[in-house]
Amino acid sequence: MIELVSAARCVTCDKCVAVCPTNVFDRGADGVPVISRQQDCQTCFQCEANCPTDALFVAPHTHPLPAESSAHDEEHLRRTGLLGSYRRDIGWGHGRTPGAARAVGPALSPSGPPLIS
Amino acid sequence: MTLELDADVLVVGGGPAATWAAFKAAEDGASVVLADKGYCGTSGATASGGTGVWYVPPEPEAREKAMASREALGGYLADRRWMARVLDETYDRINELAEVARYPFPVGPDGEPLRNGLQGPEYMRRQRIRVRRAGVSIVDHSPVTELLTADDGAVAGAAGYQRQADRAFRVRAGAVVLATGGCAFLSKALGCNVNTGDGALFAAEVGAELSGMEFSNAYGIAPEHTSVTKTAFYNYATFYRADGSVLDGAGSQRGRSVIARTLLASEKVFCKLDRADEAAREAMRRAQPNFFLTFDRLGVDPFTQPFAVTLLAEGTVRGTGGIRIVDDGCATTVPGLYAAGDAATRELICGGFTGGGSHNAAWAMSSGSWSGRAAARFARALGPSARERRVRAAGGAGLRPTGTTSSVSAAEVVAAVQAEVLPYDKNYLRHGDVLRTALGQLDGTWSAVRSGLRAEGTDVVRARQAAAMVAHARWMYTSALARSESRGMAKRLDFPDLDPAQHFRITSGGLDEVWARPQEVTA
Numbered sequence A: 001m002i003e004l005v006s007a008a009r010c011v012t013c014d015k016c017v018a019v020c021p022t023n024v025f026d027r028g029a030d031g032v033p034v035i036s037r038q039q040d041c042q043t044c045f046q047c048e049a050n051c052p053t054d055a056l057f058v059a060p061h062t063h064p065l066p067a068e069s070s071a072h073d074e075e076h077l078r079r080t081g082l083l084g085s086y087r088r089d090i091g092w093g094h095g096r097t098p099g100a101a102r103a104v105g106p107a108l109s110p111s112g113p114p115l116i117s
Numbered sequence B: 001m002t003l004e005l006d007a008d009v010l011v012v013g014g015g016p017a018a019t020w021a022a023f024k025a026a027e028d029g030a031s032v033v034l035a036d037k038g039y040c041g042t043s044g045a046t047a048s049g050g051t052g053v054w055y056v057p058p059e060p061e062a063r064e065k066a067m068a069s070r071e072a073l074g075g076y077l078a079d080r081r082w083m084a085r086v087l088d089e090t091y092d093r094i095n096e097l098a099e100v101a102r103y104p105f106p107v108g109p110d111g112e113p114l115r116n117g118l119q120g121p122e123y124m125r126r127q128r129i130r131v132r133r134a135g136v137s138i139v140d141h142s143p144v145t146e147l148l149t150a151d152d153g154a155v156a157g158a159a160g161y162q163r164q165a166d167r168a169f170r171v172r173a174g175a176v177v178l179a180t181g182g183c184a185f186l187s188k189a190l191g192c193n194v195n196t197g198d199g200a201l202f203a204a205e206v207g208a209e210l211s212g213m214e215f216s217n218a219y220g221i222a223p224e225h226t227s228v229t230k231t232a233f234y235n236y237a238t239f240y241r242a243d244g245s246v247l248d249g250a251g252s253q254r255g256r257s258v259i260a261r262t263l264l265a266s267e268k269v270f271c272k273l274d275r276a277d278e279a280a281r282e283a284m285r286r287a288q289p290n291f292f293l294t295f296d297r298l299g300v301d302p303f304t305q306p307f308a309v310t311l312l313a314e315g316t317v318r319g320t321g322g323i324r325i326v327d328d329g330c331a332t333t334v335p336g337l338y339a340a341g342d343a344a345t346r347e348l349i350c351g352g353f354t355g356g357g358s359h360n361a362a363w364a365m366s367s368g369s370w371s372g373r374a375a376a377r378f379a380r381a382l383g384p385s386a387r388e389r390r391v392r393a394a395g396g397a398g399l400r401p402t403g404t405t406s407s408v409s410a411a412e413v414v415a416a417v418q419a420e421v422l423p424y425d426k427n428y429l430r431h432g433d434v435l436r437t438a439l440g441q442l443d444g445t446w447s448a449v450r451s452g453l454r455a456e457g458t459d460v461v462r463a464r465q466a467a468a469m470v471a472h473a474r475w476m477y478t479s480a481l482a483r484s485e486s487r488g489m490a491k492r493l494d495f496p497d498l499d500p501a502q503h504f505r506i507t508s509g510g511l512d513e514v515w516a517r518p519q520e521v522t523a
Ligand SMILES: Cc1cc2nc3c(=O)[nH]c(=O)nc-3n(C[C@H](O)[C@H](O)[C@H](O)COP(=O)(O)OP(=O)(O)OC[C@H]3O[C@@H](n4cnc5c(N)ncnc54)[C@H](O)[C@@H]3O)c2cc1C
Pocket: A021, B012, B013, B014, B015, B016, B017, B018, B035, B036, B037, B038, B039, B040, B043, B044, B045, B046, B047, B049, B050, B051, B052, B053, B142, B143, B144, B145, B179, B180, B181, B182, B189, B190, B191, B192, B194, B195, B196, B198, B199, B220, B228, B229, B230, B231, B314, B317, B318, B340, B341, B342, B343, B356, B357, B358, B359, B360, B361, B362, B364
């Protein structure tokens, strides 16, 4: 589930508010999005993929994590390279090559083509 | 204030089926509105999951092999003519993506372009751009909640509620394409919580029929307490018991039921992708970055460290049942109403089984394209007076309760449905006695919804989702009981064998009275 919105990184572009398929965010008074309906989060990572400043973190768990979880520790997430890792891996963002262009996986059967998705 | 729009064609949904429908209708000269519950480009199963695609070059031998490969699995209910059409259409659409839309397909080790799959976020982001450039008006965060019909019963538009703008909206249209995806019962399988079977409910309310609803018990593997139900790489898995011994017979393709049985016995099932060699491991990361997100964030190396797994319901997303279509343009039995993608039955190309594998994506782009073109033609034939038609709102359960008091909440209804459709011992490992009891419960829930589920404003959306899920579950189990044999994914513990005498499809429908009946398999 969505666990972190970094007010320090956010440039208040409203992108996450727009793209979240299940309408989890509201725009806060200061322009920084607020997680208003976390229970509706479907853990799809779309907000993170679309945030231009890597201000969001989606934990893989489908239940909310306790306050002391490292999913809320921005510095830890940055240091471990997890913050923004999805956007990096799919090659979104300025100067990056779309991951789709190099998505050559293994072939599941000897005669089959490599998996590319 | 209600937002009023009009169009030749209204497309309901925002995934691959919807975007292809909107694009092809616009290309055909129609004015098009596309209304998505979430956001067209990120919403739906494909946008988050990504898909392998049934892309087979038009070489007779390869095509023959592709068609033959799934016939037995699907219980011989697929149709060769439809398979051939979908293979042709998919081949063309994928090449259109490569050559016109410039989707960045990768190049294989031998320099060959590879076109057998699509990365979800990349594909759907581009679909959104393409659809907008074609002149389609996209309205996001605008779940449709009911259809509108004209005096002659033809579908003439739809109404819904804009969640973010907090206002009702209505679109009058010459024809409507339902591309709302399947129904995964809010199981939190990847990208699927927008897929609550809404389109099937709308369709049934105007008298359309469903088909293949017994083929509705797909379950995807995911690490425990997580969402990513990408399953291809479990081909490299060994499954273990808690004590480290190998779980005999467990597997991803054959043997998922062994996992279900073990989980039902309150035992955990563990997994390691220990059959992938070094080269495969590296390549896997490139092919499916979303698959590895979960592991990286759990701090687990899936190749060397065991992790607990679960099975999440994917209902008709990776099942095959859906709205029955009656012609090559994906028309339903109701004039002016078309269905595409997971919202429509996929039996024509898969019979009673899909699960993993690229037929779903091929079906979404093919049925989407056909329905968009056919809807545009239908609207054109009606002429401009179509927009002057008097319309009537067709929605019932959750919108216009028959009772006067509010006696049940959407959340209670969702919990009641989930209790009947998520458990493996009810929906996955099916037995007639269990199905009958579950259906009795669901009928009771439907009555409660019909008389006492009411909602206002944006809550209408949740009420309608809940109603759609109950309706879906009742068609599923009524159809499953009508098939006293095991065929495709509709396996019955009490009838474990295929019965050649039941080589038919099962059509279903109805709301207060649900029905199911055999339908001859014809081309
Ligand atoms: C994890 C995963 C992996 C998969 N992998 C593969 C694969 O490798 N190959 C393959 O062929 N298939 C695969 N599938 C299946 C495939 O994703 C679906 O068949 C495909 O997405 C269907 O497309 P669709 O457009 O019909 O539905 P979706 O992509 O689910 O889109 C449905 C759309 O309808 C919208 N909607 C729903 N209700 C309403 C409403 N009331 N009003 C307005 N809009 C509404 C939703 O917001 C969404 O935009 C996979 C599925 C999952 C879950």
